[in-house]
Amino acid sequence: MQEPRALLASVFGYGAFRPGQEEIVDAVLAGRDTLAIMPTGGGKSLCFQLPALCLEGVTVVISPLIALMRDQVRSLREAGVEAGALTSGNTDEETEAVFHALDEGRLKLLYMAPERLAAPGTLGLLRRVGVSRIAVDEAHCVSQWGHDFRPDYLRIGDLKRALQVPVAAFTATADEETRAEIVTRLFDGVEPATFLRGFDRPNIHLAFAVKDNPRRQILGFAAARKGQSGIVYCATRAKTETLASALREAGHAACHYHGGMEAEDRRQVEVRFQQEDGLIVCATIAFGMGIDKPDIRWVAHADLSKSIEAYYQEIGRAGRDGAPAETLTLYGPDDIRLRRSQIDEGAAPPDRKAADHARLNALLGLAEAVGCRRQVLLGYFGEASAPCGNCDLCDRPAQLFDATDAVRKALSAVLRTGEWFGAGHLIDILTGTATAKVREKGHDGLPTFGVGRELSKTGWGAVFRQMMGRDLLRPDPDRFGALRMTEAARPILRGEESITLRKDTVQVSGGPVAKAL
Ligand code: ADP
Ligand code: ZN
Secondary structure, eight states: OOOHHHHHHHTTOOSSOOTTHHHHHHHHHTTOOEEEEOOTTSOHHHHHHHHHHHSSSEEEEEOSOHHHHHHHHHHHHHTTOOEEEEOTTOOHHHHHHHHHHHHTTOOSEEEEOGGGGGSTTHHHHHHHHOEEEEEESSGGGGOTTSTTOOGGGGHHHHHHHHHTOOEEEEESOOOHHHHHHHHHHHHTTOOOEEEEOOOOOTTEEBOEEEOSSHHHHHHHHHHTTTTSOEEEEOSSHHHHHHHHHHHHHTTOEEEEEOTTSOHHHHHHHHHHHHHSSSEEEEEOTTSOTTOOOTTOOEEEESSOOSSHHHHHHHHTTTTTTSSOEEEEEEEOHHHHHHHHHHHHHSSOOHHHHHHHHHHHHHHHHHHTOSSOHHHHHHHHTTOOOOOOSOBHHHHSOOOEEEOHHHHHHHHHHHHHTTTOOOHHHHHHHHTTOOOHHHHHTTGGGSTTTTTTTTSOHHHHHHHHHHHHHTTSEEEEGGGTTEEEEOGGGHHHHTTSOOOEEESSOOBSTTOOBOTTO
């Protein structure tokens, strides 16, 4: 067997391993089943490429992205490594060359799209050529609940059983559930050697802002970064188009990208983004996987992501070159409602929905964090860290207040109106605003009417949003989004627990914090 450390320099030209790589390489070489969870850009490919060169036989690499496979094959060949790919993008000559190299026993790495596993003859071929390891890139594609699900990934388990070789699986998706699903489907439920490492991307500045006028906020953010490449993630296709044209009107190079566009138009945007400096792409999450541009300087979210993992993946596209990069995530009560209803209205079974609500809660917890955001984010991925000095809350610590009293008043307004109303109406009641609707419902006669005059309407807006963020109140899709109290709120209502909220997240039109808070 060849010595991996020597090949690291002679083939790949690297002076040292990156954090985590060496342990993974050693485990793969030792023939252990491995699962490595590393952030995007962490250097996963080396962890299967290097062992492949040290071992006898072929390492089969399953990857969902033809473009990335071709890239990797090209750079391996440039480094003098015998590598090839079998994909639908091949010319006949390319495929012929791969078979030839396989027959001669020269090939060290064989990249394959998962669909190929279904083709007749594939298993026989792999049996014949002598496979040393199966490497699975983007292993979370095996998860039926993730948005990257690839049914053909389910065949990898069969392949492993048929060939009886170790599997090394790689993903940047770290949540427990996905990890468990990978273990079930790729490793027959037998816990592999698991490596979870290096989720920090210290060069990425983290910031959140309460959504107030998203168009103005995004334009402002982009204006301060003119000429830099950036991505604006939007929740809807329509918004990608309107924001892109607003940015163009403001003098930026900008285009939109979403799954409803023709494949050719999408490809054009991808190519432009890759090649041009300073292009802004307003996109749905369809834009992302497979984008390999190292100098994306910023990522903004015009709408809140659906979970903390999605958020992490999306902001992680910025600053892969290690130079400073910035992010801004806008969020508000409408985002919380939208994401909750997407979960509630989805087809998933109830336990899955509960898990999705929990992942959304983790993101909302990050949005309403009271200390360093990076600590909260890395904490979610199981990494302890010190305050980072590179997030908005390290830059400017949050101001807090004891909101126990306010939260109890809000809960009381919710309960006394039968959990049938949204925040706007409840705030009218609390602030003693006798609107036509308040009078019509007789809510001006409630004991809660006017008990919250110490806070402004925006102040109450912030309280309600943070209560939704902490999952004390949840919109009920069967009641047109009316807010209902959750079990988590009960101890506060009973006076058994107190609660601290932020008072500095209510910036109205750049103006001061809501007065009464
Ligand atoms: P990902 O984890 O996203 O698949 P890659 O394998 O593409 O990441 O690696 C990301 C970048 O890091 C690549 O440009 C690669 O050349 C570089 N890289 C990987 N390992 C090392 C190393 N040990 N030393 C220096 N650069 C490395
Ligand atoms: Zn911080």
